[in-house]
Amino acid sequence: MSGTPPPTAAVLVIGDEILSGRTQDTNLATIARFLAPFGIDLAEARFVPDLEAEIVAAVNALRARYAYVFTTGGIGPTHDDITADAIGAAFGVPVEHHPEAMALLAARYQPGDFNERRQRMARFPKGGTLIKNPVSVAPGFQIGNVFVLAGVPKIMQAMLEDVAPRLTRSVPVTTRSITVALAEGTIAEPLAAIQAAHPAVSIGSYPFFGQREGSTAIARAAGGTTLVVRGREEAQVAAAADKILSLVREFGVNPS
Secondary structure, eight states: OOSSOOOEEEEEEEOHHHHTTSSOOOHHHHHHHHHGGGTOEEEEEEEEOSOHHHHHHHHHHHHHHSSEEEEESOOSSSTTOOHHHHHHHHHTOOEEEOHHHHHHHHHHSOTTTSOHHHHGGGEEETTOEEEOOTTTSOOEEEETTEEEEOSSHHHHHHHHHHHGGGSOOOOOOEEEEEEESSOHHHHHHHHHHHHHHOTTSEEEEEEEESOOSSSHHHHHSSEEEEEEEEESOHHHHHHHHHHHHHHHHHTTOOOO
16 A cells, blocks of 8 residues: 555535525535545535635635645625635635636526626636536636535536546545444443554444344344444455454344
């Protein structure tokens, strides 16, 4: 395995509607799943309101720390869609109408309907490149290591198709998941010993309560624990998972 660390990424979710609870964010999970096959670790997520200073500070902090930054939200036609201006301020470049974006949007509307507010969706920081939007045409953009995407989940997900070829691939993470009808505290101590013996992997422990889909024995259980082993070395993941399987069987439980 190469000693080069895998690339990392951060997500910046922008919008008062998310922070108010009016809208539930699903884009973070979508981006995390999208990055996994590339071997890119999603290392941080932040949520900020529609305030330029907050967006600028977050973008500059994240782009300096991570290989990639994905922002979602705030690139529509209304007064509170300020992401493009904030990204321009973060990079210290002017924001202007992009000719290709203008042409794409103009073709979408009837004559006279492509008004000043709709033209806002074609304003990008100077030097930015378009991210295609096959759903509603209005593009996102990339500048430096920052990808600026729509907030609407269906549109954001579609934009990722154009982002994919721009990313550097690394070794993806291998995951093994084991669900057992055992309380988390029952296996915590021996599980810690397995983790200590396998530092190349991470072992997560996630309790659940009530019925859950799985094997017959687990489905009947009042609760239990799902143990997740993650790592980039398949042999190490398999070895740690085998130890966990042996451990839970010592308690007389059949894992799923």
